[in-house]
Amino acid sequence: MRLTRYLTxxxxxATFAPQPAEAQRRIPEPQIxxxxxxxxxxxxxxxxxxxxxxxAKFPVVDMHGHPPTLDNPENIRTVLVAMDELNIGVMxxxxxxxxxRLTNQIEAVRAAGQTDRFAFFTTxxxxxxxxxxxxxxxxxxxxxxAAGAVGIGEIGKGFGLGTMKADGTxxxxxxxxxxxxxxxxxxxxIPVFIHTGDPAEFFEPLDxxxxxxxxxxxxxxxxxxxxxxxxxxDALMAERxxxxxxxxGTTWIIAHLSWYGADLGxxxxxxxxxxxxxxxxxxxxxxxxRQPRFAREFFEKYSDRLxxxxxxxxxxxxxxxWRVFExxxxxxxxxxxxxxxxxxxxxxxxxxxxxxxxxxxxxxxxPGLPTAAxxx
Numbered sequence: 001m002r003l004t005r006y007l008t009x010x011x012x013x014a015t016f017a018p019q020p021a022e023a024q025r026r027i028p029e030p031q032i033x034x035x036x037x038x039x040x041x042x043x044x045x046x047x048x049x050x051x052x053x054x055x056a057k058f059p060v061v062d063m064h065g066h067p068p069t070l071d072n073p074e075n076i077r078t079v080l081v082a083m084d085e086l087n088i089g090v091m092x093x094x095x096x097x098x099x100x101r102l103t104n105q106i107e108a109v110r111a112a113g114q115t116d117r118f119a120f121f122t123t124x125x126x127x128x129x130x131x132x133x134x135x136x137x138x139x140x141x142x143x144x145x146a147a148g149a150v151g152i153g154e155i156g157k158g159f160g161l162g163t164m165k166a167d168g169t170x171x172x173x174x175x176x177x178x179x180x181x182x183x184x185x186x187x188x189x190i191p192v193f194i195h196t197g198d199p200a201e202f203f204e205p206l207d208x209x210x211x212x213x214x215x216x217x218x219x220x221x222x223x224x225x226x227x228x229x230x231x232x233x234d235a236l237m238a239e240r241x242x243x244x245x246x247x248x249g250t251t252w253i254i255a256h257l258s259w260y261g262a263d264l265g266x267x268x269x270x271x272x273x274x275x276x277x278x279x280x281x282x283x284x285x286x287x288x289x290r291q292p293r294f295a296r297e298f299f300e301k302y303s304d305r306l307x308x309x310x311x312x313x314x315x316x317x318x319x320x321x322w323r324v325f326e327x328x329x330x331x332x333x334x335x336x337x338x339x340x341x342x343x344x345x346x347x348x349x350x351x352x353x354x355x356x357x358x359x360x361x362x363x364x365x366x367p368g369l370p371t372a373a374x375x376x
Contacts, residue, residue, distance in 0.1 A: 153193025
């Protein structure tokens with residue numbers, strides 16, 4: 001009898017024992033033709049309180065603004081209408097411009113009487129870098145800052161991925177020829193806003209376990225897993241980190257949370273290692289909204305190091321950010337299905353953190369940023 005009970009217990013234990021992850025993922029084959037990944041759009045039956053936030057609680061600096069070129073009254077008015085509706089006090093134009101294209105925008109905004117609402121970053125021409133290029137780029141930077149630019153950026157992802165030197169080799173992020181440029185930025189007291197790489201999933205094999213499979217299948221140019229053409233994600237970030245370490249007197253604004261939104265601990269290590277870094281959060285809301293509790297803890301711990309940025313100028317998309325940051329709402333849609341197939345949750349940030357990430361940190365990091373529209 002005891003042996004029978006023992007064998008029965010063993011059988012039950014085997015039946016209900018935790019299964020390997022591979023086994024847990026297996027499901028029975030559908031008995032009707034399954035939909036494609038784009039056809040399957042189930043309607044949620046969950047009923048929970050919803051608190052849409054069409055307007056930010058406090059005035060905002062959009063650190064990563066890509067509005068239309070602000071060189072004519074019509075564009076300026078159009079952008080201002082959206083800014084007023086959303087409570088964006090200051091838009092930083094980070095759409096790359098330098099020289100005449102930069103000064104034309106600065107002068108148009110001045111003529112429109114809107115210098116309190118817009119600020120401008122200059123860009124760098126990193127094509128065909130060779131001996132002496134660094135000094136030429138630094139000289140143009142000085143001219144652009146004298147004309148009114150308050151920072152450098154957005155330095156695009158091509159730097160490190162596809163920008164080539166005059167000799168035909170890849171221009172690495174830590175190329176010594178450019179050191180004079182970063183030193184000039186430090187001397188002028190302006191930040192450098194740099195976008196390095198793309199989501200780590202773009203550098204990984206495009207298989208059925210890749211979270212960004214759909215996006216890469218829609219946009220094949222986002223596939224960066226060919227090591228003969230592109231460095232690995234970690235190698236690229238290591239180059240960027242050497243760039244920061246070699247220029248401690250320069251303030252670095254890291255775009256897109258360094259694409260560490262799915263590994264905020266790694267971003268925290270970056271902050272701890274390099275006190276001259278801050279990060280903006282454009283286009284990574286999908287990662288913050290799926291980990292609301294840990295993300296809130298992270299934002300509270302590093303509340304002085306995070307800046308709001310949106311990236312693409314689509315006014316209808318900003319309220320998703322306000323809702324994630326300001327509410328405790330549960331299980332609501334993200335605005336781009338191909339970025340994320342999961343739902344968002346509110347982080348419920350307190351007012352002190354909101355004020356910092358929305359505007360105060362930007363004011364602290366960017367000398368010369370207009371503040372009249374921020375209530376400061």
